[in-house]
Amino acid sequence: METDVRDEKNGHKQPSNNKNEVVIAIKGLKKSFGSKDVLKDINLEIKRSENVVVLGRSGTGKSVTIQCIVGLLKPDGGSLKVFGDEVAEMDDKELKQLRIRIGFLFQSGALYDSMTVRENLEFPLTRILKLTDQQEIDKRVEEALESVGLLDAIDKMPSDLSGGMRKRAGLARTIIVKPEIILYDEPTTGLDPITSREISGLILTIQKKYKTSSLIITHDMECARLAADRILIMEDGKYIAEGSFDELHQSDNKIVASFFKDIL
């Protein structure tokens, strides 16, 4: 297995190119809110450059899983390792370093309202990567916006963008720091079928271009079909089925079949 090497400038680990490297390893993850057990026994491994889609009904704990991965929520039990390190045992500094290596695309895009698209993209470059060279910043902003086809909207405010454009801008802000893992929280929810397909295509393009591993939470079967290397079905705080789109399509399990009933 290749060892990680520290980037002298940023202090980050350089990504390994080993495709068998497990970047996220979850074993027996548990999380409760009051008396409600949201995650009961989550087991998951994601390898480098792999796109994993999690399908499940609302309220089954899909978003809670990815919030545990970035340390927004603390699990009640089990093990959650990212790049080999236990997230629950990280201090603030280690968590910050980890978050630089993980991108998170929120359902709404979560663009900062008071900033233009350009300022939204500059924010992680100046605050997190501490870049000071304006030419380098401009180049990276334009490159990220070009990747998502949104260069024309560079000086627009988030309120002037459509839902699909906000998702694209959010995606550009996520990829601008070149994360090794991207977590997508329902990336196509609320979009029309054409825009949904464009976003799904972008997820695939980004995986190929930046060699990112992705965990995609979605209800959108078209997104799952286009973007997934592997699909997991979540029900009642556990994964009940795993496989490729075609394998799960043939499943006899009633819950799994219910997701595929409208697919020809």
Add this chain to the structure above:
Amino acid sequence: MAEEAIIPGWKRWLEGVGDQVTFFFKFFRNIFAGGFEWSEFVRQCYEIGYRSMMLVGITSFIMGVVLILQLRPTLVAFGAASMLPRTLAVSFVREIGPVIIGIICAGKIASSIGAELGSMKVTEQLDAMEVSGANPLQYLVVTRILATTVMIPILSIIGDVIGLFGGFLALNLRDSMSYQLYFTKVVGSIDFTDFVPALVKTVFFGFAIGFVGCYKGFHSNKGTESVGIAANSAVVTASLWIFVIDAIAVQITSLLFY
């Protein structure tokens, strides 16, 4: 049974107090954490200070006019009409100006900060900032609290000057007093013990307005109605804190100077 009903209420209250104390220490820790957001601080000073100037100016002017019109009959009845500039100056600079401006700013600024941060929470912008590795406390909270702490005293001084000018115009509606004589009387009647304690308490007013606005916004729930609740709660709590700080400040000033 009654105990069971009361204990959770107290528990929630104590949890709230604990949260506020933790938030207070986090704020101080983040001031000195390095990487101070100067550009955001300046932007907030502009938003909080400059954009509140018109409201503070109009309110102070009207208060100056009204106070002179209200005081005049009583002082004239005692044959003390010449005391009008001095009475207005002392009451306005010591008490009425800072408190009225504090309350006006609590309504405008604390609600605006509470609503802004509350809506950022609802739309996952706070989470987005946190998971990106940036520090929302340093960028959003430290800058806003320091901006209100700096700008409220400045607004208060501006409000005092405009209020006293309003008093001059009101005085000249019925009587005739020159500009020079009025302001000589005003300046002559205000000393260190009137001006400095009043200015110091506006620093605390500013801190309370920023702190309450940020705390309420940062700790709002994730629903659209929470934004309204955060804004409303920020105004009520900040206004209450202004009166509490004022009461404490009066006691301390009395002990030290009178």
